[in-house]
Amino acid sequence: MSCWMPGCPALSMCRGLAALPITCLERAKDLKTRLGILLHKPELGHKTGSSSKLQLGSRRRDSSRDVLEWRESFDQLLKSKSGVNAFHTFLKTEFSEENLDFWLACEDFKKTRSKAKLASKANRIFEEFVQSEAPREVNIDHETREITRKNLSGATSACFNEAQAKTRTLMEKDSYPRFLKSASYQDMSKQAASRGSSKRSHT
Numbered sequence: 001m002s003c004w005m006p007g008c009p010a011l012s013m014c015r016g017l018a019a020l021p022i023t024c025l026e027r028a029k030d031l032k033t034r035l036g037i038l039l040h041k042p043e044l045g046h047k048t049g050s051s052s053k054l055q056l057g058s059r060r061r062d063s064s065r066d067v068l069e070w071r072e073s074f075d076q077l078l079k080s081k082s083g084v085n086a087f088h089t090f091l092k093t094e095f096s097e098e099n100l101d102f103w104l105a106c107e108d109f110k111k112t113r114s115k116a117k118l119a120s121k122a123n124r125i126f127e128e129f130v131q132s133e134a135p136r137e138v139n140i141d142h143e144t145r146e147i148t149r150k151n152l153s154g155a156t157s158a159c160f161n162e163a164q165a166k167t168r169t170l171m172e173k174d175s176y177p178r179f180l181k182s183a184s185y186q187d188m189s190k191q192a193a194s195r196g197s198s199k200r201s202h203t
Contacts, residue, residue: 067192071180074172078103086188090179098136099167099175102129106164110157122155130163140166 063082070077070086077083084100091097105125112118129138130148144163151159179185 064192
């Protein structure tokens with residue numbers, strides 16, 4: 001629609017649009033495009049919502065099975081990411097999370113391939129967890145501490161093996177049984193068991 005007569009509504013509208021900043025017009029176009037996509041594809045949102053619910057249900061079933069497996073062995077707990085997180089939270093209440101942090105640092109250290117990084121990481125782990133009066137000193141005997149110190153001179157991926165094994169045994173024999181008896185784990189396992197039984201009753 002075009003009109004060159006004075007007072008024409010179309011002419012006034014064109015002049016009004018021309019006076020607007022370009023960014024405003026671009027935003028309006030962008031908004032129109034997005035609204036068009038949403039209006040013409042309602043089924044897309046529906047499908048996405050359904051798949052999200054399915055994935056969430058699957059994750060819940062997996063986590064329920066996970067929680068119940070933690071009590072089977074300490075290895076099962078350490079294999080589970082959520083298990084390690086739950087155990088770490090428990091260790092914080094006992095002020096002994098440095099044992100698990102050291103074990104995890106050793107696991108990460110073993111994956112290091114660069115010789116230069118291996119040496120620097122080894123020194124950092126030793127200074128943080130192993131040396132006497134370290135900021136987060138782990139509970140290992142003097143002999144193991146000295147063996148680990150000597151290993152640093154020719155750092156390999158195995159230089160913390162003995163110290164890591166001692167720390168792991170300490171957690172397995174001492175902290176792990178208390179974790180299984182803790183109120184937090186008891187609550188998690190009850191919820192996991194009830195979810196498992198309700199699932200069976202619906203099949």
